[in-house]
Every structure is written in C-alpha cells, then in structure tokens.
Amino acid sequence: MWKYLVKRLLQMAGVLLIVSTIVFFITSVIGNPIYNMLPERAPPEQVEQVRKMLGLDKPLYYQYAIFLRNALRGDFGMSYTHHQPALRLIFSRFPATLEIVIVAMLLTIVIGISGGVYAGAYPRRKLSKGIMGFSILGISLPSFWIGMVFIFFLSVRLGWFPVSGRGETGVFLGIRSSLFTLEGWRHVFLPAFTLAVINIATIIRLIRAGMMETLRQEYIKFARAKGVGEKDILFKHALKNIMIPVVTIFGLQLGELIAFTTITETIYAWPGMGKLLIDSIMNLDRPIVSAYLLFVSVLFVAINFAVDIIYTLIDPRVEL
C-alpha cells in the first residue's frame, strides 16, 4: 500500500512536469497577449513598456525557468487582465463549480443507478423502455441545446426555476454555498441536471448491460433458489459485481465535470471556473490558463487514485 502510494506520487510529479511544459509552450506560442490589452493605436514604445512589465521580453527558456520555479511554490503569477494571483482567482471560483458538480453527481448516482438496475432487471416493462429512451436522448443531445430547452420550458414558460445566476448563498461552517439556502437549490438544480443528463444516460446504459448479463449467471440462480429476496439479489448480489467499470466511469466523469463545466456555466451564467477558463483563453491570460490546466491535472490524478482505492473496497481480490 505504501509502496503503491509513493509510486503514485512519483507518477503524479512526472505527469505534472510534462503537462506544465506542454501548457507553457502552447500558451506561449499562440497569439500575443499584449495586443489584447493595448489599444490598437498604441505606439511601439508602449508595447515595449508592457512587454517588460509582464516579463515577456526575456527569452522563452528563461521565462520557462521562472515559471517552473514559481509554480513549485504554488505561484502562477498575476492574471494579466484581473491583476490578481491566478491561483487565488481559480480557487475563488471553485466552490461554485463544485456545487453544481456535486449535485450533478448525486443526481447521477440516484437516477443513474436506480434507472439502470430497473431497466436491467425488468427489460420488458414499459418504464424500462422509457428509461432507455431517455438515455438515448441524453447521450445524443448536446448539452447547450438541452440547457436552452430547459430554460425555455421550465424557467420562462412554467417559472419553476430561475433562468440564470447563482442566487443567494448561505454560510455554513465557514463555507459559502448556494446549497445552504432553498433559493440557492432552485438556482443549482437546472445547471446541475443539464450537466448530469449525459452522465445519467451513460451510467444507466452501463448498469443495464451489466445487470442483464449478471442476472443470467449461476450464482444469481443459486441465490434465488436459496430464497434471497429480490431487492437483495439486485442490489447486493448483482449490482456489487458490476460496480468496477461503473466506478471507473464515475471517476472519469467526476474529473471531467469539474474541469469542463464551461458550456453549462456559460448558458446559465454560473460564476464557476469554466467561465473563468474560457474568458482567460480569449484574453490570452496565460497565468490563469496554465494554473487552471495544472490544477485540473492534479485533480485527475487524485481522482484516479481514489478510484483505485475504491476498487479494493468493492472487490477484495483486487490488489494495489
């Protein structure tokens, strides 16, 4: 276990070094942020002044060395446009993104698992066909379209949910979040559900296929013969045995949700990290883009690590 942990940490360091190099050089060769900050008529001396101010006058390898040194200390520099430390800006947006991601994942677990188990256990029932129809729609429809349709029908037409924004936030244990107020939940639900649709659809299909296969196995027949109740057969005997791929997909989804909520956040004007990322890319705000991508890499490595640990909990035969 400890050996594994050390190995994983070393791997993580390697991944981060590679990612940081790629990120630095890609952001450095595309466009020139100076021209996005200066007025079009700015004379060459003014360009030079700003170039110096941002440290872009130094050769690229030198800039990279400084970047690496500062990154090791957790300092990704000041945002070019917002004049604040890049990492602080990202962390200040993190709670908002985490909110919709947590709700989306909860919806995925509850609806995805129950829907998948039901559809797998009783494939001929009408509701099962409905669930599978939903999952086809969920997989094939793009999230920006789903988002706009939700807004139009549920917010504008029916007035059930607010159209956009984060709403009132409450404070609990020093954490400020929309999840602590009822009004906040009304704001969270639509973006979270939009985000969750494709994941719910994927999980449903995955579990249904696994269930249908597992329920045909000998040990299920044996359990039935033994007189085990239907609920226990489905959730204890069958579901547990198909959880390994589900947990893998779930881990990947979680990472993707946190990192790339951009589209959903843009549609619902949700003040999370995704919006910050897209604005920073448009403004060529290199410190934010590189800090963001490194942060996301750390996140992915950590989630994969957690997934590996969970494997051993689900299936004692798995060794790390």
Added chain:
Amino acid sequence: MKKKMHGGGVFLLIVFGVAGTLFGAGKQEAPKAAQPKSVTIAMPGDVTTWNPFSRNEVISNSMQRHVFETLIYVNNDLSASPGLALSWTPNKDASVWTIKLRQGVKFHNGKPFTAKDVVYSFDVCKADGRGWADALGNFKSWRAVDDYTVEITTIVPDVLLPSHLRNIAIVSKETLEGKGPEAMETTIVGTGKYKVAEYVKDDRLVLVRNEDYWGEKPQIERVVFRPIPQAGTRTASLMAREVDLITNVPVRDADMLKTRSGVKVLTEPGISTMMFAMGQTKQNPSPNAPMPIKSPDGSNPLSVREVRQAIVHAVNEKEIIEKIMGGYAVVAHTPVPEGFNGYNPNLKKYEYNPAKAEQLLDAAGYKRQANGYRFEITLDATNDRYINDAAIATAIGGYLEKVGIKCNVNLMSRSVFWGYIRMYEGFKSHFIMSAWSEPSGESALIAKDLLYSAYLNAPKRKGWGGVNRGYYANEQVDALIEKALATVDPKERDSIMQQVWKIAWDDVALFTTHRETAIYAHGQNIIYKPRVDQHIYAWDISFPK
C-alpha cells in the same frame, strides 16, 4: 422508437415533478427583479478589472463609470459637460491647459477630492501603460498648481486635449497610494453617482446610489449588473422578468421580442464603423504573409488608386446590411458618423457597380488571365469580434471574386488577430477588416489615427497614424490634420477636416461599409434611452410616471 421517446418524456416529467415539489416552486411566481427603484441590467460580460486605467472596452467602461468619474463628462450627443472639472482653458497656442476643479467633492470613503488625486490618477495611468495610457500620449507633464487647479503641458499643442480627459478616471490618492496594483481590485472607491454595495465576480455587481453626490442624483436607487454571456439566456432572463434591461440582443431574438407584450426593443445606430485597410505601398506590404499578394507582374495592385476604387465599387454594402446584418446596420460612407466635427455630407461610398469595377481594373492593366483571375489578395478578418464578422468577410471575398480578383479570406480569433495585423511587426497583412470608433465627436482624431502618413517600417511621426494599416501617405493630408488639431475654432476645424476626408476619399485611402445598430430590450416597468457610445448608465433609466 416513437414509443420510447414518449417514455423518455414521462421519465423526465417524473424527475422534474419531484424536483419542483421538493423546492416548493411549482406554483410560485418567478421572483421579480424589480423592487421599487431597483433595476437589474444583464450585460454580456463582467467588468474585467476595477483598475480603471488598464482596459478600454465598453462593458468595463460602462460599469466603472458608475463608481469613478472623469474630469469631463460626455453628453449623449458626444459634446462635453463639466464633471469633476469646472472649466478647462488653453493658453494661446493650446500647449498649456489649466483645469479648474470642482470643490467640496468627496470620495465614497469620505476623503476629499483635490488636485493631488488628479495628478496621482494621471501618474498611475501613465505607469500602467495599458488601456487608457495612450490618452496621455501628448501630455508632457502635469502638476497641481493649488488644491483645485491642475496644469497640463502638452508635447505638441493640442486643441482637443479635453477629449482625452473624458476617459481618465480619477481615483483617490490617499486611499490607494503605496498599496500596490491589487488594492484597486478590492478597494473600489470613486466619487461617482453610485457606490459598490456587493461585488461577486462574474455573478453580480450591486450598486447603491451615492446619497452624498455633488450633482443631480439619479432616479434609480439600486442597480444590479448581471453578466450573462449567452445571448439566448439574456433574452430568456428578460422574458422571465429576472432582469429589466438586456444589451447585445441578437437579431433573431429582437424580432421575436418585438411581438411580445410587456417588452420594448430599442435600436441605436452606433458610431463604430466597419472599415477595410488596403496596403497601398509600391513595395510589397506583406512579405511574410502565408497567402501573399500575387499579381502577373509582381507589383502590388493595391498601390494603384483605380484598383482600390474598383474594389470599393465591387462591394455591395446594401446587401451586407440586408442579408447578413438582418437590417440592423446602416451604410457608412466614411469613418465619420453624421454630427461629428468634420463630417462631409457630400462624400459617398463608391456605389456598388461590378461592371464599372471590371472596367477600372482593365484600364489599370490588371486584365483577366487564363484562369479568369486578375490578381490574388488575402483579406484578414476576425470571426468572433464583431457581429457576423466572418460572414461579412466571406461576402467581401465573394464580391471581389465576381470581378476577377481572387480574394482569400483569412479568418482568425480576436485573440490572435491584433498581433497578426500589427503594423511594423509581422508584415503579414495587406487587406484588413476591422472596426473603428472615436467617442470624442472629432473627426480630426479619427484622421490622426487612420489617415496620418505611415511608412512600412516606421510611423512618420510617433503616436500618429497608429491605425493607418493601409500605409496611406499624403503630405497634404498630414499638414491639414496638423492644422486642424491646432485650430481652436470648431467651425474652421470642421471645414479643414471636410477637406481632409475629401482628399482621402479621392485617393481611396480606405473604405467603409456599415455601422452596427445596437439592440437593447427592456421591460415596460422602465424607460431607457440608449447612448451612441453604447455605454450603459443607470442614470439613462427612468420609471414611467
């Protein structure tokens, strides 16, 4: 399959039914944004920075102007009125300006406003070097004569110096000095009509009326700015009455909103002009272009006046406005909007006439070759900066194709564009589409940027001709622009500038097609009067009686 879809719908209904009941929202009315005397405005973005010197774009400017004031205010007809300055007087040749400041003005934190703050603001603006620093380009020095008098000395005499003072925000020296650039982002203190009550980046900016304001207080007591980047979401937010006023309404939504009761759609022709620069030097203006100029004899066809005129004749600006802009634009004959000093009513864009264009091209010696083309050029344009910019550029390519000019359309994101077309650096561009606007109402300043001579490797004069991307050079025009900028009498300046534009248009220095019409929509609970510079100010909003 149909049956399945139906099932999917039922499943969805269950999900939302549960969610709706849980939040008890089923029958509840959507919350009204409009409390008494409060207005919510949806913008396509948030203020980029609270440093009022480092960025010049409409959204940041609009929001910052609620908090920070400038020495001189801009009226909606672009004329000036006293802001923090009471008067501004030049010496005889306009090389030294004396600014008398308003007394008894206080910053939001109670600190008094004096000449020290003006000097400090200029210092910070100059040191920042971005955004508005070029407004100080002609300022040699500035000093506080006494507590309420500031004296500015210019590098060259400048009769239009006050137009720059409209843009430089005044911050509090006592509050900010020695605290570093980050302080400006967190300590948002100005003298303006509104104070910041709450600011959550990318979520909301809540402003409350400054009850100690020195001038007339606006009717609106509380303003909420909400950044909503997605145009469809802005429209939906207005329809659900979550916001009272939306900006940048897309054409498709404008036509739909017009049919709805309780919503009013407003349009205002802007001052931003879509223009096309043509690299007209004898020498190849873009040796490094990935798709360079190709002509049979290796010359630069754009250096020939008749060729440039032919290109203008080939472009159908009315079709662009009707078909691409959906009618939400007006023809721009020159970069000078009507009502500006120096607007010449007799100048028209060379009319759309492809046959005449072909004649001119033939006469200029660029006959169609075996492949049907006369020569090849490349139009550099953005695809995410102006309304329908990619479609407009593609249309221009098509118009030129019709008269035998092979025109490649090189579209790129705005994050790359400004560096790509930069003068004196990349040498990649010879035909450029971009927009220009000048909020001072003075065409002399437009000409100073767009027409003053520039040579391939360097500007003729530092800080002049900075956007003359076609490298138009005409000594007579230069002399007239210099003369206009030294002429105090507006009438005389007007006649000089009319002459300048006449010469430049005879030379086909550049050409223009249209000005975008800004589209706004608001609920019937308020009345809004849009501004020509497209800034959004809460004091332009009032409640119906």
